[in-house]
Amino acid sequence: MIPIHQKLTREGTGFDRTSWRGLLKLAWQAAGRLWHERILPKHFTRQGATAYGYQLRSAAYMRHKGKRWGHQKPLVFRGDLERAVKRIRDVRATSKGSRVVLHGPRHLHAYRKNFNQPDKAAELRAVTEAEAGQDLAPAIDGTLQRAIDGEGRRKTVLFSG
Numbered sequence: 511m512i513p514i515h516q517k518l519t520r521e522g523t524g525f526d527r528t529s530w531r532g533l534l535k536l537a538w539q540a541a542g543r544l545w546h547e548r549i550l551p552k553h554f555t556r557q558g559a560t561a562y563g564y565q566l567r568s569a570a571y572m573r574h575k576g577k578r579w580g581h582q583k584p585l586v587f588r589g590d591l592e593r594a595v596k597r598i599r600d601v602r603a604t605s606k607g608s609r610v611v612l613h614g615p616r617h618l619h620a621y622r623k624n625f626n627q628p629d630k631a632a633e634l635r636a637v638t639e640a641e642a643g644q645d646l647a648p649a650i651d652g653t654l655q656r657a658i659d660g661e662g663r664r665k666t667v668l669f670s671g
């Protein structure tokens with residue numbers, strides 16, 4: 511879940527509850543698409559591993575990955591996970607939030623018997639406070655404002671991210 515807290519004031523907009531929820535759904539859909547396009551690719555870089563606080567992998571694993579596959583990219587061994595999650599964009603939005611379903615290899619969502627192993631799904635879902643506040647919240651705000659303006663009504667909506 512994207513850690514964005516909403517504070518909406520909608521007095522005087524003239525929208526009924528159903529149409530307002532439709533506008534919110536559009537805004538969350540835009541945020542989900544933005545996350546998939548701009549933030550998800552950062553998870554497969556070394557800078558992303560540092561920013562999102564990935565669990566350290568063993569030195570033996572990193573040596574093996576470097577020798578076998580010629581790279582040290584986080585969350586990537588052969589590249590199946592990266593290709594799979596970037597290929598399909600499945601954004602499911604409601605008026606209360608957005609969920610981006612990642613269709614990846616089976617091991618992504620498998621039960622972890624050994625809790626010393628990294629939780630790859632949790633690492634992949636991570637969002638920094640800066641991304642939530644500087645990228646996602648303005649996308650929600652802008653989409654919502656454009657939708658309101660398109661309806662011929664004007665209302666300022668504030669988000670805190």
